[in-house]
Amino acid sequence: ECAKFLSGKGYVAINGAGPGIMRAVSEGAKEANGTAVGVTFYPKDITNFEGRDPENPVDIEIRTKNYLERTMKLLELGDCYVLFRGGTGTISEFGMAWGLARLYFGHHKPLILYGEFWNDVVRAFQRNMRIRPEELKVFKIADSPEQAYRAIQVFESVILEQDSPHKEERPFQLWKKVRF
Incomplete structure (x- = not known):
């Protein structure tokens, strides 16, 4: 959906x-x-x-x-990442997307974790890993398509307004919807 x-x-x-x-x-x-x-x-x-x-x-x-x-x-x-429940591939992709979002914070691609179960995953990371508070700001958890879309819109508006020190260090081309 x-x-x-x-x-x-x-x-x-x-x-x-x-x-x-x-x-x-x-x-x-x-x-x-x-x-x-x-x-x-x-x-x-x-x-x-x-x-x-x-x-x-x-x-x-x-x-x-x-x-x-x-x-x-x-x-x-x-242009944004919406991650669903998956296996080790999802974990790997989440780690890469989360790492890039943290490194390029303020000019990163929206990262949406889809499903309430992500709250437990994030809490486990917080309990067992060295997670900085700002690292929790680079993603949003959504449990409906509408919430995911609103989260993407919020990220896009906030991120595009940021004066990031990484503006010219884009890891990938951002904000262009892929058309084939």
């Missing part, structure tokens, strides 16, 4: 073109007559990777050479 809602607002759904949540994201985008982009890689020697789901209805597939390149391409193409 969230991907359908955001695609209806003009956002392109970009995911790893795999099964489960990734497939649901593409299907939601298609229901809203939106575009779904899949960023994939085809490992020959990795047995614990679900790979490309042939039933995931992406419009465009971008093939990468390995997992790291795939993750970096997902981060590069996204």
Whole structure:
């Protein structure tokens, strides 16, 4: 539902073109007559990777050479990140997006954690890791498509108004909706 809602607002759904949540994201985008982009890689020697789901209805597939390149391409193409419940890949992508948001705070891409369960995840990080208070300001937790959209809008308006020392150090091109 969230991907359908955001695609209806003009956002392109970009995911790893795999099964489960990734497939649901593409299907939601298609229901809203939106575009779904899949960023994939085809490992020959990795047995614990679900790979490309042939039933995931992406419009465009971008093939990468390995997992790291795939993750970096997902981060590069996204104008914002909405993270759903997933596995170790989601944890890895969250870590990279959170790290970039913290490093480039004030000029980072919106980071939305979708679902109430993220509150428990964040509390576990706070209890067990060295998390600075400002690191908790770079993301928002949403539990409905409307909340996710409002959070993206808030981030975009606040971040674009910031006079960040990192303005010229953009890790990726920001604020341009991807159109294919």
